[in-house]
Amino acid sequence: MDDDAPVTAAPVPPSAGSARERARATFTADLLAAARRQVAEVGAAQLSLRGVARELGVASSAVYRYVDSRDALLTLLLIEAFDDGGAACETAFARARAAGASAGETWIAVARAFRAWATEHRHAYELAYGTPVPGYVAPQDTVSHATRVWGVLGRVIVAAAADGDLAPLVPPADVRGLVSPAVLEFAGSLADDGRAAPGTDAEEGVVRSVVLFDALVGAVSTELFGHLHGVTTDADRLFDVTIAAAATGVGLVLRPAA
Amino acid sequence: MDDDAPVTAAPVPPSAGSARERARATFTADLLAAARRQVAEVGAAQLSLRGVARELGVASSAVYRYVDSRDALLTLLLIEAFDDGGAACETAFARARAAGASAGETWIAVARAFRAWATEHRHAYELAYGTPVPGYVAPQDTVSHATRVWGVLGRVIVAAAADGDLAPLVPPADVRGLVSPAVLEFAGSLADDGRAAPGTDAEEGVVRSVVLFDALVGAVSTELFGHLHGVTTDADRLFDVTIAAAATGVGLVLRPAA
DNA sequence: TCCGCAATGTGAGCGGTGCTCTTGACACGT
DNA sequence: ACGTGTCAAGAGCACCGCTCACATTGCGGA
Numbered sequence: 215m216d217d218d219a220p221v222t223a224a225p226v227p228p229s230a231g232s233a234r235e236r237a238r239a240t241f242t243a244d245l246l247a248a249a250r251r252q253v254a255e256v257g258a259a260q261l262s263l264r265g266v267a268r269e270l271g272v273a274s275s276a277v278y279r280y281v282d283s284r285d286a287l288l289t290l291l292l293i294e295a296f297d298d299g300g301a302a303c304e305t306a307f308a309r310a311r312a313a314g315a316s317a318g319e320t321w322i323a324v325a326r327a328f329r330a331w332a333t334e335h336r337h338a339y340e341l342a343y344g345t346p347v348p349g350y351v352a353p354q355d356t357v358s359h360a361t362r363v364w365g366v367l368g369r370v371i372v373a374a375a376a377d378g379d380l381a382p383l384v385p386p387a388d389v390r391g392l393v394s395p396a397v398l399e400f401a402g403s404l405a406d407d408g409r410a411a412p413g414t415d416a417e418e419g420v421v422r423s424v425v426l427f428d429a430l431v432g433a434v435s436t437e438l439f440g441h442l443h444g445v446t447t448d449a450d451r452l453f454d455v456t457i458a459a460a461a462t463g464v465g466l467v468l469r470p471a472a
Numbered sequence: 473m474d475d476d477a478p479v480t481a482a483p484v485p486p487s488a489g490s491a492r493e494r495a496r497a498t499f500t501a502d503l504l505a506a507a508r509r510q511v512a513e514v515g516a517a518q519l520s521l522r523g524v525a526r527e528l529g530v531a532s533s534a535v536y537r538y539v540d541s542r543d544a545l546l547t548l549l550l551i552e553a554f555d556d557g558g559a560a561c562e563t564a565f566a567r568a569r570a571a572g573a574s575a576g577e578t579w580i581a582v583a584r585a586f587r588a589w590a591t592e593h594r595h596a597y598e599l600a601y602g603t604p605v606p607g608y609v610a611p612q613d614t615v616s617h618a619t620r621v622w623g624v625l626g627r628v629i630v631a632a633a634a635d636g637d638l639a640p641l642v643p644p645a646d647v648r649g650l651v652s653p654a655v656l657e658f659a660g661s662l663a664d665d666g667r668a669a670p671g672t673d674a675e676e677g678v679v680r681s682v683v684l685f686d687a688l689v690g691a692v693s694t695e696l697f698g699h700l701h702g703v704t705t706d707a708d709r710l711f712d713v714t715i716a717a718a719a720t721g722v723g724l725v726l727r728p729a730a
Numbered sequence: 731t732c733c734g735c736a737a738t739g740t741g742a743g744c745g746g747t748g749c750t751c752t753t754g755a756c757a758c759g760t
Numbered sequence: 761a762c763g764t765g766t767c768a769a770g771a772g773c774a775c776c777g778c779t780c781a782c783a784t785t786g787c788g789g790a
């Protein structure tokens with residue numbers, strides 16, 4: 215009631231911009247929320263622009279004023295998903311390290327956080343880490359968000375190297391030339407103190423991160439996609455064992471905090 | 473030309489059954505072939521009954537005479553996919569063992585075969601091991617086909633135990649009560665000579681198989697779904713390293729054949 | 731103050747989808 | 761030779777993504 219004030223009133227109530235810009239912002243937010251809700255209910259592949267329009271009580275064509283296409287909407291949700299999962303891993307990492315956890319313990323904490331996020335946001339996980347939506351290719355804007363999880367895993371390896379918790383690979387693997395230069399550069403920027411631990415091979419570190427990533431996505435995907443259905447009586451514990459085995463596989467020593 | 477013979481002729485030319493039954497069988501086969509082709513081209517989620525009807529030069533409604541629904545058709549293709557992937561693993565296993573390969577070498581051969589199959593039949597892999605098709609729940613008939621890969625991985629572990637190539641898990645994992653009884657029974661049936669190697673814990677063996685399975689699906693999925701895009705310059709070698717790390721993680725010793 | 735423009739919402743419409751149901755033709759077994 | 765039952769066809773329903781011409785409305789400049 216207070217909002218439709220006299221003619222020239224209220225130039226900048228809470229947010230900036232003209233009334234139109236504010237309306238646009240709030241409607242866009244509502245649209246994204248509705249889309250998020252719909253993805254959570256029926257999955258990304260079933261996301262329907264007409265459906266969100268219905269939910270918003272608006273003509274289906276109106277949605278196209280705010281979003282280029284269904285794919286563009288999917289891209290927004292995909293970025294959100296990557297950011298959400300990445301943030302979950304990042305806070306788990308930070309919290310574990312702040313609590314003095316060893317690199318191995320940190321890896322387990324990160325993996326658990328990732329799995330918890332995936333379980334709670336099943337469809338967001340599917341969107342980000344499941345089968346690519348058919349006919350849809352993720353634009354370049356998404357990769358920077360997708361790398362957040364990678365960054366955390368890389369820092370786990372860096373921390374392990376710094377703490378002396380990184381055993382040699384068994385059997386020794388020749389990783390020379392395996393990693394693309396751009397990724398090597400990205401990996402080089404991960405060490406907190408600006409310098410990698412002595413004797414650490416950056417290329418081998420990236421390979422270890424890849425193995426951890428594969429194990430993580432593999433464990434979560436098989437569980438969420440039903441391939442472990444009826445296999446175990448305690449999925450939580452099985453996940454922990456799986457994740458621990460992955461650590462051992464990359465030479466990440468699992469020891470309690472010092 | 474020879475087929476549309478005179479009125480009462482040719483009771484049982486090559487296959488059995490009446491002319492109607494034979495026609496039905498061949499048409500069903502054609503239908504499946506067309507569906508297979510379409511899945512290979514555009515993916516399972518884009519499989520269109522109208523599309524296969526078009527390809528067969530038939531009305532879309534006619535397809536429903538031969539298949540209950542789009543989902544039923546998907547089920548047939550899903551079973552095919554599981555069988556195909558399972559067969560690839562089985563022949564790789566048999567071939568490696570026949571050549572005297574160690575359990576570790578056999579694991580690598582199986583993993584490579586699985587990856588090769590997945591790469592060649594991308595959409596079949598997606599159908600079987602990717603995000604479940606939304607709104608579609610795989611019927612019970614599919615599980616027996618899905619277990620073929622599991623059987624191979626289980627036999628890898630059994631072989632390793634028999635050959636003394638199975639190191640204890642590091643760190644030791646308490647796997648008591650982790651595995652469902654039905655799966656334990658299935659695992660018990662895998663030993664070729666009818667008896668598990670002495671000192672082998674069946675439950676722990678299943679857990680090792682799960683870890684291998686997760687690593688396999690994880691490695692293939694991340695690669696096929698684009699998460700390793702631009703990371704490596706040699707995906708084949710990276711896969712091998714990943715698979716070797718998984719073996720080490722479950723205590724599967726990688727040694728050359730005796 | 732008023733006018734023109736741009737942003738916005740609408741609804742019809744196009745071509746596509748899965749699926750159902752009626753209708754008519756054909757082949758089969760008796 | 762004839763009933764019976766299988767079959768393909770096509771219309772139709774409800775949904776989808778997307779486009780476009782059309783009103784409306786709010787904004788900024790004259």
